[in-house]
Amino acid sequence: MKFEYAPAPESTSIVNIKSKNDLFIDNEFISSKKGSRFITINPATEEVLAEITAATDDDVDLAVTAARKAFKSWAKLAGAERAKYLFRIARIIQDRAREIAVLETLNNGKPIRESRDVDIPLVAAHFFHYAGWADKLEYAGLGSNPKPHGVVGQIIPWNFPMLMLAWKIAPALAAGNTVVLKPAETTSLTALLFAEICQQADLPPGVVNIVTGAGDTGRAIVNHPDVNKIAFTGSTEVGRFIAQSIAGTKKKLTLELGGKAANIVFDDAPLDQTIEGIVNGIFFNQGHVCCAGSRLLVQESIHDELLSLLYQRLELLRVGDPLDKNTDVGAINSAAQLVKIQELAASGEAEGANRWSSSCQLPANGFWFPPTVFTNVSQSHRIAREEIFGPVLSVLTFRTPDEAIAKANNTPYGLSAGVWTEKGSRILEVTSKLKAGVVWANTFNKFDPTSPFGGYKESGYGREGGRQGLTAYLFAGENE
Amino acid sequence: MNSPIEVNRTAKLFINGAFPRSESGRSFPVADANGKFIANVANATRKDARDAVVAAAAAQPKWAGASAYNRGQIVYRIAEILQGRKAQFMAELNDAGVKSAEKQVDQAINQIIWYAGWSDKLAMTVGSSNPVAGPFFNFSNPEPTGVIAIVISEKPPLLSLINQLCAAIVSGNTVVALAPQSAPLISVSFAEVLATSDLPAGVVNLLTCDSDEIAFWLASHLEVDGIDLSGVSDSELKTKLEFEAAINLKRVLRDFDDGYTAMQSWLEIKTVWHPQGL
Incomplete structure (x- = not known):
């Protein structure tokens, strides 16, 4: 038997919004x-x-x-x-x-x-x-x-x-x-x-x-x-x-x-931790994040296993009322941004990538886009090159570390990147070769006032x- | 007995460690301060500049990947070679009308050594270990920006050249530099110093040209990552070049105030996070 969450809305009585602002x-x-x-x-x-x-x-x-x-x-x-x-x-x-x-x-x-x-x-x-x-x-x-x-x-x-x-x-x-x-x-x-x-x-x-x-x-x-x-x-x-x-x-x-960060997953990565990192990397804040891990680079040998785990996890994300304390993914910030995301997602399908979207129910009013993953993406696709700034992940594959680094750097952007592997020396080598201002190794989307942030x-x-x-x-x- | 006829040097470009003429075959004459003809100097074109960028881009990863100790020793060796050619540079500075030539060469040698020492210290003074509020190891390191275009200032000719070049290369950047038309031979001679200093081919490429013309092609070049405009004296041109440089968000150095600030213009800070735990 499946237990449903009861809504747990945060009260808005604490805020006092002036109707006209100067x-x-x-x-x-x-x-x-x-x-x-x-x-x-x-x-x-x-x-x-x-x-x-x-x-x-x-x-x-x-x-x-x-x-x-x-x-x-x-x-x-x-x-x-x-x-x-x-x-x-x-x-x-x-x-x-x-x-x-x-x-x-x-x-x-x-x-x-x-x-x-x-x-x-x-x-x-x-x-x-x-x-x-x-x-x-x-x-x-x-x-x-x-x-x-x-x-x-x-x-x-x-x-x-x-x-x-x-x-x-x-x-x-x-x-x-x-x-x-x-x-x-x-x-x-x-x-x-x-x-x-x-x-x-x-x-x-x-x-x-x-x-x-x-x-x-x-x-x-x-x-x-x-x-x-x-x-x-x-x-x-x-x-x-x-x-x-x-x-x-x-x-x-x-x-x-802007950014179009590569999140690189090697075949020895700790998978459960990696799945949480991928989700946090692209679905945190509806993907409205300049440093979002929007290009997932997966080593070919673990592609199918990783993707099936990822889909399972994404089906569990709760999309809806942002004031509900159970909600994982909220609303797209504006109608204009939603149009932009929809247009780029459509280009992904038109250019031949395979689209998967969460089966979550979306509210009737407001601006919403379900967590979406594109596989079979090639580097020339718009969804691999352009910043979508929404809950859309493009998945590409690689075979060798050199290929991963070359693909990760194949963008005019250079804000952030991610690396997932259990091998310490590989982390240090790959992070040193990525042209990005912030590199998260075995973690993603962490911020701190003492930690410099910015792009190449x-x-x-x-x-x-x-x-x-x-x-x-x-x-x-x-x-x- | 009359002294033998002198063998004049052909003044050529310095691209990828070699000394080619301009692909266009064009040149311009250079005279000394008294107006006496000295040499015809290769006049680089847009194509030469683009070739130089290709060389600089190809050389960059390996130069950046060399150890800081190694880069420091190579920059130090530039000073060694310049010391051995002090008389030649004094004579050339005199030809270019510089009164305090010896002082400038001495200063130039000292300045190169100052930069050489920075190669393994920049990471200490501009990098950091960051005490974030969580179980993470977090550090920030400087890395070179990439390919830097430099318009060398006219005055003081040798010192400007050395400051502008060294501030870029010591940290692992590679350079395409444009010599001022008023004193091109200093750059030609300095290229010969670089060629005998163990500096890998392509790390510095030096072009004699009408820098006002060629700077535009470097400012708008998508494989150039930064541009030092401190040698551009015409403010209208400088504005135009800065505008062009924005095409790929090049880092722009408007004025060369001091070496330490300039070195930082050609560095990117990279922050790396890793969780900490058993």
């Missing part, structure tokens, strides 16, 4: 003079959650002006005092962790289990880690007189809204910069909640400014003449456009862009996390 500039929520508003929804239900402001060029200018004004005193403030503000923010995030997690899940569609157990704890940890750096900048490796860049424009994606905000804001502030941050247009709500947290922490006005909006708002930040540095996480296409936009200026740039090749440049992430927000001044 911009956060100079420590105040202010309404845009000319900007229009757009709606933001819950992608799991398509219910409207709130209206968000589309910041105009004038609004961005106001935010940059506030950040510039704040920069002078913020950079001059003793590092130990800046640290105390950041520690305070970390603590308030911990205090309000459940509220932030529920709001993140409502606006993003990710399972509450992930926002509660992964995203938000990591957000607090990032602020806590970088708080401790603020009074130790002379140990960052840039000489005795490291200097902040000034006003930093930061543009973040919708897949980990609050976590990406933390990756951007925590090191920038610790180093003494002030920021103008734009969240993604489909997931602005937790960034606006963070603005409230800045108020609660009594952060000086102008140090953090949040401007909501879509591409035009981002462009205004990138092109603003008084912005000293841009930090962007998002698609390679937009990253390239930003790199071109700042050509010939003095602006600094760090980019964390067209996955961008610069690192986030650890000392290396801090230096992206500093330059070496004249030694004193």
Whole structure:
């Protein structure tokens, strides 16, 4: 007899969403003079959650002006005092962790289990880690007189809204910069909640400014003449456009862009552990992960055995209400993203790969895509080359380690990779030959504020996390 | 008795360890500071530059795979060979109108040795062992970016050349470098130093050319991973080259402020995780 899970929904009574949302500039929520508003929804239900402001060029200018004004005193403030503000923010995030997690899940569609157990704890940890750096900048490796860049424009994606905000804001502030941050247009709500947290922490006005909006708002930040540095996480296409936009200026740039990570499984891999790693690699966060293990490279001799175990495991994944604490895979973040995933999956079938999808029931409303695996994939297929950014795994095979490495590196991307084998020397050799900024051996999709993260090749440049992430927000001044 | 007629050197390109003329057969004349003709110098084309990229890309994995100790010794040997040719470089710098030629050669030798020592220390100063909150072994190591295109600065000719080249190769990158048209013979002579320094073929490729023309083809080349634009003086051209470099997200060095920062421009940090347990 089969026992069904009873629903275990997380209550939404903890969140309080304003129906109309303003911009956060100079420590105040202010309404845009000319900007229009757009709606933001819950992608799991398509219910409207709130209206968000589309910041105009004038609004961005106001935010940059506030950040510039704040920069002078913020950079001059003793590092130990800046640290105390950041520690305070970390603590308030911990205090309000459940509220932030529920709001993140409502606006993003990710399972509450992930926002509660992964995203938000990591957000607090990032602020806590970088708080401790603020009074130790002379140990960052840039000489005795490291200097902040000034006003930093930061543009973040919708897949980990609050976590990406933390990756951007925590090191920038610790180093003494002030920021103008734009969240993604489909997931602005937790960034606006963070603005409230800045108020609660009594952060000086102008140090953090949040401007909501879509591409035009981002462009205004990138092109603003008084912005000293841009930090962007998002698609390679937009990253390239930003790199071109700042050509010939003095602006600094760090980019964390797309990926098409190879997850390599050798025939001696511990299979049960590997299956969990493959699932975590591509179905964590609905596959909306730039470092997702979206290309599974399996040694030919274990292909059939591995795939049958994988299908069994995927049938057990619970897809549905993100607020249900039992849910493993939540909603696709937007209608546009769902169309993109559907289009690429269709290309996989059209180009001759074999499609397998979980038989899970999908909810009637909202945006959903079942966990899907393509086998018989060749390297030339679009599903092996293009970032799908959804719960779709492409399986390829190899016979020798050299072939695995060559196939893994056969992509313009270079963000992450995975290796599964029990042989230590093979792990060290393969990881050293993979052109990727993060390599997980016998694990996948692990993150930590002390661990530098970022890409090779067209996955961008610069690192986030650890000392290396801090230096992206500093330059070496004249030694004193 | 009259002194014998001098045997003049043919000034050629340096590609994949060999000294070919430009495939186009074109050249340009070079005169000394007084306007006296010295030599016709090979004038590299887009095709030569592309050949040089092929050589640099082919040489890169093995150079990166050499031990840091080995790379350090080879870079050190470049200084040894330059020391032996000090008089030649002083004369050539004098020809190019440099007043403090001896000082520059001495500085250049010292600078090469400074870089040589970095080969086995960069991993210590830019890498890290990371105390993550969980049962994992986690470390970050620098790796070379790949093929780096370099536009060599006009001034100071020899020192710029050495700083820009060494900052890239010491960590395992390979290079296609464009000599400034105002002092091309320094680069030609330096290629001869490199050719006798145990540096594997293709690690450094040096082209004499109109660098304004050829830099464009390197900036837009998809197998070039980084570009040092510090030698481009025309700001409009520099903007255009930086724009082109974005096509494959090349790492761009706009200005060469110091060797340590420049070396880091051509490094990628790789972080590796592994679970820990019984």
